[in-house]
Amino acid sequence: MYRRHLKTINRIFLMVLFVFLSSCFQEDTPAEIGLFCDTLAQVNAGSVNTDGLSELAGHALVIETLLESSPSSIHDDFQRVHETIDAWAGAVNGDKPMIKTFEKLNAPTLIGSEGRITDYIAKHCGISLGGRAWVEAERPSAQTVCEAWPRIGTPLTFNNFPNLPDIAGSNYFSNTFIISKWAAKLGIDTLKGAFVVEPGGKAVIRGQYPNARYFAFHPNDMDLNNLKTLRDNELQPDEGSVNPFQQVVEADAKNYYTATLEFSEPASEPARNTSYVGFRKDGIRENQFVMNLMRLYHIDSGDRPGSGGVPLPAMSIYDSEGERVRHFDECDLFAPGVPQFRTEQVFPAMPVIDHRPKNPPVWSTSSNFEAPSDTLANADVQYLNTQYSRRFGSIFVVRAKYLTAPDTRGGESPAAPGRQVRLYNLCTYNFWNGGATQCILENVLKVDTEGYYTLVVSDFENVPNNLAAHDATWLDWGPYLDGQLQYRYVYRENDYVRAIAEAVN
Numbered sequence: 001m002y003r004r005h006l007k008t009i010n011r012i013f014l015m016v017l018f019v020f021l022s023s024c025f026q027e028d029t030p031a032e033i034g035l036f037c038d039t040l041a042q043v044n045a046g047s048v049n050t051d052g053l054s055e056l057a058g059h060a061l062v063i064e065t066l067l068e069s070s071p072s073s074i075h076d077d078f079q080r081v082h083e084t085i086d087a088w089a090g091a092v093n094g095d096k097p098m099i100k101t102f103e104k105l106n107a108p109t110l111i112g113s114e115g116r117i118t119d120y121i122a123k124h125c126g127i128s129l130g131g132r133a134w135v136e137a138e139r140p141s142a143q144t145v146c147e148a149w150p151r152i153g154t155p156l157t158f159n160n161f162p163n164l165p166d167i168a169g170s171n172y173f174s175n176t177f178i179i180s181k182w183a184a185k186l187g188i189d190t191l192k193g194a195f196v197v198e199p200g201g202k203a204v205i206r207g208q209y210p211n212a213r214y215f216a217f218h219p220n221d222m223d224l225n226n227l228k229t230l231r232d233n234e235l236q237p238d239e240g241s242v243n244p245f246q247q248v249v250e251a252d253a254k255n256y257y258t259a260t261l262e263f264s265e266p267a268s269e270p271a272r273n274t275s276y277v278g279f280r281k282d283g284i285r286e287n288q289f290v291m292n293l294m295r296l297y298h299i300d301s302g303d304r305p306g307s308g309g310v311p312l313p314a315m316s317i318y319d320s321e322g323e324r325v326r327h328f329d330e331c332d333l334f335a336p337g338v339p340q341f342r343t344e345q346v347f348p349a350m351p352v353i354d355h356r357p358k359n360p361p362v363w364s365t366s367s368n369f370e371a372p373s374d375t376l377a378n379a380d381v382q383y384l385n386t387q388y389s390r391r392f393g394s395i396f397v398v399r400a401k402y403l404t405a406p407d408t409r410g411g412e413s414p415a416a417p418g419r420q421v422r423l424y425n426l427c428t429y430n431f432w433n434g435g436a437t438q439c440i441l442e443n444v445l446k447v448d449t450e451g452y453y454t455l456v457v458s459d460f461e462n463v464p465n466n467l468a469a470h471d472a473t474w475l476d477w478g479p480y481l482d483g484q485l486q487y488r489y490v491y492r493e494n495d496y497v498r499a500i501a502e503a504v505n
Contacts, residue, residue, distance in 0.1 A: 028071035028124075037125040039069040043353055044481065046391060050355045055366070056089035058355045059431065066352065074120050077113035084110055088162075102224075105162045111347055112136040114432065118348040131349030131433075131479040140341045142193060146331035148315040149173040149294070150193065154305035156342035161434025166488060168425055168439035169212075169303045170296065173312060177203065177290040179263050179278065184319065189326060194289070199278060200320030202262045203292075207330065209235075209244050209255040210308020213298040213408050213423045213441075214490050216380060217259055217275070222289040225281035226379040230259045232414070236272050248413040261292060281374075295378060297423060297490070298441055300408050306334050350432040354482035357389035361396075363504045382492035382501050388457065389482040395464065396457040396477070398485070402447045403496055410443070421497060422490045428457060430480035437478035446471045457485060 048065050050058030063085055067078040084104045091101040104110075115134035122128035140157055142150035153172035158165045165172075176194040183191055184198035197203065205217070209232065216231035232245035241254040249255070259273045266276040266283070280287045294313075299306045311330035318324050332338070367374075367383040377383070388396035405423050406416040414422065427439040445453040454472040456464060459479065467474055477483050489497040 028073050032071040033124045036066075036069050036071055037121075039066060040121065040125055040127075040352075044351070046353065046355075048353075048355060054089060055356060056085060060086040060089050062353060062355050071120075074117055077116050080109065080113040081117070106139065108136050108138055108345065110161070111345060114350050115348045117352075118350045121351050127351045129349040129351050129479045129481070132346050134348035135344055135346040137344040139345065140343055143333070143341055145338055146312050146328075146333045148328035148331065149175055149312045149333070151175070152333070152341060154341070155303060156305055156340065158343075159435040160343065160345050161347050161432075163434060164427075164429050164484075164486070165436055166297065166425055166427055166439050167303065167436045168427075168441055169298045169301070169306070170439075171299060171306060171308075172293055172295055173307070174291060174293045175315070177261070177263070177277075177292070179286075179288050179290070189317075195317060195326070197263050197317055198320050199286075200264050202260055202318045204316045204318065205259045205261075205313045206238075206256065206315075207259075207313025208310040209237075209257060210296055210310050211300040211408070212296045212308040213300075213406070213414055214380075215294065215296045215308065216378075217261075218293040218295060218376075218378065219261055219275050219277045220291045220293070220374065220376055221277070221280040221287045223280060224291070224375050226374045226377070227277050227281060227290075228275040229379045230273060230275055231380055235259060245414050247415050261290065263290075291376070293376065297488075298408070298425070302409070303439075305340060307332075347433045347435065349430070349479045351481060352432055353391075354387060354389065354431045354484070356431075356484075357387040357392065357482055359389075359392040361386045361388060365501050365504055378488070380491050382489040382497045384487040384489065384500065384504065385484055387482060387484050388477075394458060394462045396483075396485070398455040398457075399452055400455075402445060402451055402453045403442065405442050407443045409441075421494050424487055424489045424497075426455065426475060427486050427488075428475055428477060429484045429486065430478060430482065431484065433478075433480065437480075437483070438476040440473070440475065445473050455485075457483065 043062060043065055048062050050061055053061060060082060063078060063082040067082050070078040087101045087104050111134055115136065118134065143152055151174045153165065155167040158172065159167050177197050178191050178194045179199055180196055181198045183196045188196050190196060214232060216229050218229050219227040221227055235243065235257045237243045238256040238258055241256045242249045243257065244255055257273065260271065262274055262276045264276060264278040277290045278287055279285065296308050299308045301309060311332040314330045315328045316324050317326040363384060363386045365382065365384055367377040403420040403424065405421050406412040406414050406419050408414050424442045425439055428437040430437065447453050448471040454470060455475055456467060456472050457475045457477050459477045463474055491497065
């Protein structure tokens with residue numbers, strides 16, 4: 001009797017297991033595939049009405065529309081993409097904390113989901129944009145060569161979703177701090193990859209002015225909002241040194257500076273070269289976390305990783321009594337023989353529409369998809385962007401007045417007199433891919449006899465053969481359906497830059 005019952009139970013178990021496995025490996029039906037491909041065609045033709053929605057809410061709605069008709073084999077992938085973008089939109093609306101949303105945006109599983117969706121569309125809907133093969137991989141771990149600056153963003157490590165980086169020789173180095181009295185008193189000096197500092201303590205940074213068009217320290221609070229920036233032309237030099245961003249200097253001049261992050265409330269009489277980071281941007285709520293970025297735009301050595309020909313700065317951390325508790329010397333991350341970090345991550349050219357392009361194009365000064373949080377944007381930069389789409393043509397053309405800027409790669413000083421702006425650059429992006437397709441500096445633009453430049457954005461197949469005859473400059477669209485052209489102007493309070501922003505707004 002027992003054996004008979006056992007055989008019955010085994011048969012039932014095997015039947016359930018068979019049904020379960022059959023459902024897992026069941027192929028999508030022709031009807032499911034047809035419905036999805038038809039929906040994709042309609043979506044990519046612009047059928048989703050995103051009027052009145054924020055940029056990110058519009059992206060979420062596009063994915064949600066595809067999710068509703070997605071076959072079972074890619075349903076979970078669409079679900080993951082939708083949850084990620086929807087969480088980002090929620091952070092923009094203030095419904096969710098931005099710093100937690102960053103974890104979703106940086107998850108490597110997002111690459112796999114986009115990649116499988118891309119492959120499915122190519123196989124079943126016959127739409128393949130080409131581009132590089134996608135690679136799902138972990139982000140490079142924090143480097144250990146320069147302890148004071150454990151996180152780096154170079155053209156080899158940072159050019160992927162969701163960064164929208166500048167890859168024309170721009171490099172980013174950062175450290176983070178947790179403000180905690182109890183952790184400091186317990187002797188904990190590092191927590192979750194961040195340096196621990198007690199309230200009233202400070203971090204003192206001493207370094208050399210880099211050979212770059214622009215650099216600054218950008219501390220951000222726990223909401224990822226900008227605190228006071230310590231920027232190149234305002235960083236007073238140490239005694240006996242000179243600041244090459246304030247005046248034209250000799251090549252062998254000493255050029256050291258000292259900058260300080262004070263983990264306390266702002267002083268009534270601020271100390272020089274100091275940012276007070278103990279309170280959040282609103283000046284009311286106490287701050288518990290600081291992400292400090294050192295941005296270098298357009299190092300003189302070219303469009304490559306580097307720290308501007310000088311080591312990364314030294315840093316000392318002090319307690320509230322003024323006693324030094326940690327110190328890190330200057331460190332050359334790019335010295336000969338030091339291994340260079342690079343990411344293996346590659347996002348696909350996903351054939352899904354960007355809902356934002358209009359015909360005629362619309363310009364915006366938004367830096368972070370209309371987010372109330374600064375979301376680590378550069379406070380010194382005036383952003384200007386527009387979008388374009390193959391729905392409206394295969395070539396996008398911009399004609400504008402050329403503004404002069406110092407050519408530091410050509411040997412000019414960043415403080416060269418008579419220039420209209422410090423810099424501006426131009427980059428092309430695709431939203432779903434997130435990386436920069438191409439970035440150029442303003443001095444690469446060809447200028448005509450009237451003082452204007454003509455920018456032509458297209459893929460390789462559609463490059464006009466009369467570019468030279470019209471003094472036009474070409475910028476790569478890439479293999480995507482849509483793209484974004486973005487300008488970065490420094491400084492945002494410059495009269496010319498302000499006039500551009502006011503004209504757009």
